Amino acid sequence: MSSFLATARDTIGYSFVYLVKQESSQNLFALKKIRCPMGDYSSSALSDAMHEIEMYDLFQNEYIIRVLDTSVLTDPDGTKTVYMFLPYYKRGNLQDNINANNVNKTFFPEKDLLEFFLKVCCALRVLHNHHHLPGSETAAAVEGEAAAAAAADDHLLVPYAHRDVKPGNILISDDGKTPILMDFGSVTKARIHIRTRQDGLLQQDIAAEHSTIPYRAPELYDVQTGSTLDEKVDIWSLGCTMYAAAYGQNPFEASVSEMGGSIALAILNGHYKFPLDKEQDDPFGDEFKNLVRFLLVVDPKERPDIHQN
Incomplete structure (x- = not known):
C-alpha cells in the first residue's frame, strides 16, 4: 500500500x-x-x-x-x-497567472488566449449538450414540454450549467496552455422555469451561495417570475473571465473601482468598458473585444449559446 x-x-x-x-x-x-x-x-x-x-x-x-x-x-x-x-497542476489556476501578469505588467498573447478559451468552451459544451438516455432516472424527472418535445428523439437533451465559471476555477495543465475546468459543486441542471416569486428567491439564494458575485450572470441577481434560467449563465461568466484574463481584472470590478457604485447594479445594467483607449497601447484587437461584447449581453435571450459561431 x-x-x-x-x-x-x-x-x-x-x-x-x-x-x-x-x-x-x-x-x-x-x-x-x-x-x-x-x-x-x-x-x-x-x-x-x-x-x-x-x-x-x-x-x-x-x-x-x-x-x-x-x-x-x-x-x-x-x-x-x-x-x-x-x-495536481503545478502551474496553478488562471487567476494565479492573471495575478502574475499584473505584478509583472505583462499580458497573455491574444492568439494563445483565444486558443485557451476555445478549449474552455469545449469543456462547457459537454455540460450544455448533455443527453440522458430515455427511461433513465434523470430523464424521467424532466417534466412537461421538454420531455414531450424530445419524445421522438433517441436521447433527451438535459443541459447542465457550471454556474461558477471564473479564473479561479480554471486550472492550467503542466503544458502551460491547456485549461482544466474544476469545482463542480455549483453544477446544476441548467433549465429552470420560475413559476412563482418563491421560486425566484430560491434561485437567487442558490446563486448567492454557489456563484461568485463579479462573475454571476445578471438574470441570477433578479430572477423574474415567468422566466426560464438556462445554460447561458455560463456564457456571461465566460465573457467576464476572458476580459479578466486579458486585462487583469473582472470588467465590473474595474468599473466599480473607477466609477463607484454597486457591482450588482453594474452587472444588471451591463456597465463596463475596456481599460485602454489608444489602439497602439492595447495588446488586444477589435475582434477580441467584440467577442467579449458578444458574450456580455445582459438579456440572455440575445446572448449566444455555446454552439454559436
Whole structure:
C-alpha cells in the first residue's frame, strides 16, 4: 500500500485542500477534504460533497478535472469527512497567472488566449449538450414540454450549467496552455422555469451561495417570475473571465473601482468598458473585444449559446 505526505494548501469553510506526495514515486496530488460535522449543516454539506463527486463522474472530458478516488469516513461522534483525490497542476489556476501578469505588467498573447478559451468552451459544451438516455432516472424527472418535445428523439437533451465559471476555477495543465475546468459543486441542471416569486428567491439564494458575485450572470441577481434560467449563465461568466484574463481584472470590478457604485447594479445594467483607449497601447484587437461584447449581453435571450459561431 502506498504512503503519502501531506501539506496544507488552501482552506475554504469546512473544506481543506492538501498537496500530497506519494513517497514511492514522489508524484504530487491534490487531496480535497470536506468535514461535515453533526447538526443541521451536516446533511447539507454531505449532500453537496456527494453531488460534486456525482458531477465529476457524469462529465468526463480532457478539459474537465477528473477525480482519481473518493472516500467517506465517519468519526465516532458521527462527523463525516469526504475525501477527493485529484491531480495536481503545478502551474496553478488562471487567476494565479492573471495575478502574475499584473505584478509583472505583462499580458497573455491574444492568439494563445483565444486558443485557451476555445478549449474552455469545449469543456462547457459537454455540460450544455448533455443527453440522458430515455427511461433513465434523470430523464424521467424532466417534466412537461421538454420531455414531450424530445419524445421522438433517441436521447433527451438535459443541459447542465457550471454556474461558477471564473479564473479561479480554471486550472492550467503542466503544458502551460491547456485549461482544466474544476469545482463542480455549483453544477446544476441548467433549465429552470420560475413559476412563482418563491421560486425566484430560491434561485437567487442558490446563486448567492454557489456563484461568485463579479462573475454571476445578471438574470441570477433578479430572477423574474415567468422566466426560464438556462445554460447561458455560463456564457456571461465566460465573457467576464476572458476580459479578466486579458486585462487583469473582472470588467465590473474595474468599473466599480473607477466609477463607484454597486457591482450588482453594474452587472444588471451591463456597465463596463475596456481599460485602454489608444489602439497602439492595447495588446488586444477589435475582434477580441467584440467577442467579449458578444458574450456580455445582459438579456440572455440575445446572448449566444455555446454552439454559436
